[in-house]
Amino acid sequence: MTLDLRLAPMAAVTNAPFRLVARECGGGLLTSEEIDARALVAGSARTLELARYLPGERPIALQLLGADPDVLAEAARRLEALGADAVDLNMGCPVAKIVAKGQGAALMRDPFHAALVLRAMRKAVGVPLTVKIRGGWDDRTLNAVEIARVAEAEGVDAITVHPRTRSQQFAGAAPWEIIAAVVAAVRVPVTGNGDVRSVAGARAMVAATGCAAVMIGRGALGAPWIFGGAEIAREEKARIVRRHAALIEAHLPPRTALVQLKKHLAWYCHGLPGAAATREALFQAPSPAEVQEIFWALW
Ligand SMILES: Cc1cc2nc3c(=O)[nH]c(=O)nc-3n(C[C@H](O)[C@H](O)[C@H](O)COP(=O)(O)O)c2cc1C
Structure with missing residues (x-):
């Protein structure tokens, strides 16, 4: 059985260079970091930068964060015009200042409003519309199945489930049985997510x-x-x-590139002897060349 493995969207981490590397390693459909719908519609240059991708990344889903149906519909149209192969709605972000605006995981608290949002987005674009949901808001409102059914009824083409609740954040094991319940409840394809750290883990989830x-x-x-x-x-x-580092330097603005190089090379240190000291030195280094020198001395 072939496994369809995909990189999860992670804000400030899964930018174009890392996504392209994931694809080159064999990853399937990519998803951008969350893109603020209102800022996109307002024409923010920084937000537009988040919607940028490299040609080798297609097929790519561009993910929106928002709560207002009209704004999300307009933002979805713009992403389609930018060449998105799918538009994804973030219904999982747990960050306090995001949910305070009714966005991300807060959309799961109001299935009626979620339906309005998805209806408006569905009308706005011809490309596949997908959603990424959680198990629910908290233990008392585990409504992933209900939300998935609403999404399917509104014409959503695929659903990703990260089964922790918003209150759980990253604590505890991801309750995979919620993924199974969503798979059983809808006909559209369901992508499972949460705590997979190996190919064996992915097979176990399937x-x-x-x-x-x-x-x-x-x-x-x-x-x-x-x-x-x-x-x-x-x-x-x-x-x-090396390829990842070169892509970071080639495709990100210099200041972002330096931060991203440090972050990702620090992750690549994982498990190597002396990793802790090297990480510290990496974060102090003033230039990409020095960051690379420190890293390769450990490797
Ligand atoms: C640093 C970080 C940033 C994230 N940003 C996003 C995001 O922009 N959009 C989204 O849908 N999920 C986001 N997530 C959630 C992940 O996509 C994923 O659902 C979660 O990490 C669980 O999967 P894992 O156990 O494989 O890490 C983020 C997670 C992390 C750790």
Whole structure:
């Protein structure tokens, strides 16, 4: 059975260079970081930057964050015009200042409003419309199945489920049985997500839930080769890290590039002896060249 493994969207982490590396390692459909719908419609340059992708990334879903049906519909239209192969709605972001605006995971608290939002977005675009949901808001409102049914009824083409509730944040194990319940409740393909750290883990999730694809977030940090499905030699890993570093320097503005290089190379240190001290030195380094020098001395 072929496994469809996908990189999970992670704000300030899964930018174009990392996404392209995940694809080159064998990852399936990519998803952008969350893009604020209102800022996109207002024409914010920084927000437009988040919607940028490299040609090799297609097919790519661009993900929107918002709560207002008209604004989300207009933002979805703009993303379609920018070449998005799918538009995804974020219904999972747990961040306090986001949910305070009724966005992200807060959309799950109001299925009626969620339906209005999805209806408006569905009318706005011809490309597939997808949603990424949680188990629910908290333990008393585990409504992933209800929200998934609403989404399907509004014409959503696929659903990703990260089964923790908003209140759970990242605590506790992700309750995969919620993914299984959504798979059983809808006909559209369901992507499972949560706590997958290996290919064996992905296979276990498919076996336990029947999901059509598996999305991997934290398990891909410093290890994009997870998408290849097999163990690879150290030299091959080094080639991938070099490629990632080169893409960061080539495609991100200099200040962002330096931060991203530090962040990702720090993740690539994981498990190496002396990683803690090297990480500290990496974060102090003033230039990309020095960051790379420190990293490769450890590697
Ligand atoms: C740093 C970070 C940023 C994230 N940003 C987003 C985001 O922009 N959009 C989204 O839908 N989920 C976001 N998530 C959630 C992940 O996509 C995923 O659902 C979660 O990490 C669980 O999967 P994992 O156990 O494989 O990491 C983020 C997670 C992390 C750790």
